[in-house]
Amino acid sequence: MPAAVLALGAVLVLGGCTSSSKSSSSTASTPTSGSSPAPTASNQLQDDYERVIAQVLPSVVQITTASGLGSGIIYDGKGDIVTNAHVVGSATSFQVSLVNSTSLLNATLVGSYPDDDLAVIKLSSPPGGLRPAVFGDSGKVQVGQITLAMGSPLGLSSSVTQGIVSGTGRTVTEPKTSDSPGATIGNMVQTSAAINPGNSGGALVNLSSQVIGINTLAAVDQQLNGSAAPGIGFAIPSATITSIANQLIQNGKVTNSGRAALGISARTYYGNDFKPAGVLVVAAASGGPAANAGMQPGDVITKVGDTQITELSDLTTALASLSPGANVSVTYIRNGQTMTANVTLGTLGA
Helix, strand or coil: CCCEEEEECCCCCCCCCCCCCCCCCCCCCCCCCCCCCCCCCCCHHHHHHHHHHHHHHHHEEEEEECCEEEEEEECCCCCEEEECHHHHCCCCEEEEECCCCCCEEEEEEEEEEHHHCEEEEEECCCCCCCCCCCECCHHHCCCCCEEEEEECHHHCCCEEEEEEEEEEEEEEECCCECCECCCEEEEEEEECCCCCCCCCCCEEECCCCCEEEEEEEEEEEHHHCCEEEEEEEEEEEHHHHHHHHHHHHHHCCCCCCCCEECCEEEEEEECCCCCEEEEEEEEECCCCHHHHCCCCCCCEEEEECCEECCCHHHHHHHHHCCCCCCEEEEEEEECCEEEEEEEECEECCC
């Protein structure tokens, strides 16, 4: 299953043991007949890489569907595996390959939440010795921290790439595909670790052997005919992963997404020049945030806080960067008059 792709260039429309310091050496031992010398150069960072890979890679699996393949992370000892919603697509049955096994294991869908591009599948007959991943605190992720991306890029299972955290708190919109509705996801981790098709659903890991995100998005540059934009990838943060996965496992659905909402149905509004000019409120849920603030169907939203709203994707992006319970001013037009409402945001999917 290809990694989702982020379009860049114009509009964002929418992959051990304890280490110790060792001195490096350039002295090579003399090879014996029929054998090659073992590497002699070593340092603490290399030891850390090898330790993390040994500890975490057994928790990363390859997921195969009828239409392609992707990656996943073992979530618990019961056989639950978390991955991207766009990896599972519309499928309900899967084959899973573990790092330490040559057999394919059957799995079925537990639940999917495309709004955050997350899903959980479960092994039908979980083997003993599963290695659930340890999820870190994504709130402590900082720019410059070293990261390793683990998954199955281009079908190459158990592959690892390395980079750093390039940014945090990114709000990114995926492109719409047959397997993705074009979700807008907030608070994503940006990394320079290479994310390629097949990496989706795999683990972004820190040097403490903790999963800090799920590899989800690789960037392309539209000014270069859609070719890869090197060193720009995005991962869904661990806080979102654990919240959504726990709800899917317990309830089969998400009842508290942690995402802000206005409680409206809406579409892009086009002005007299047939250009996007705001977001039209088609319906406002009774007792919902917008309705409680006095908004009603027919209103055209033009601004949320200081963010200009021209089309529906602008509104989705603005809300993705906010939290439920936050108070925000919403500027809208009603019968040709500009008005403002102070709205206490609700929760999407509640």
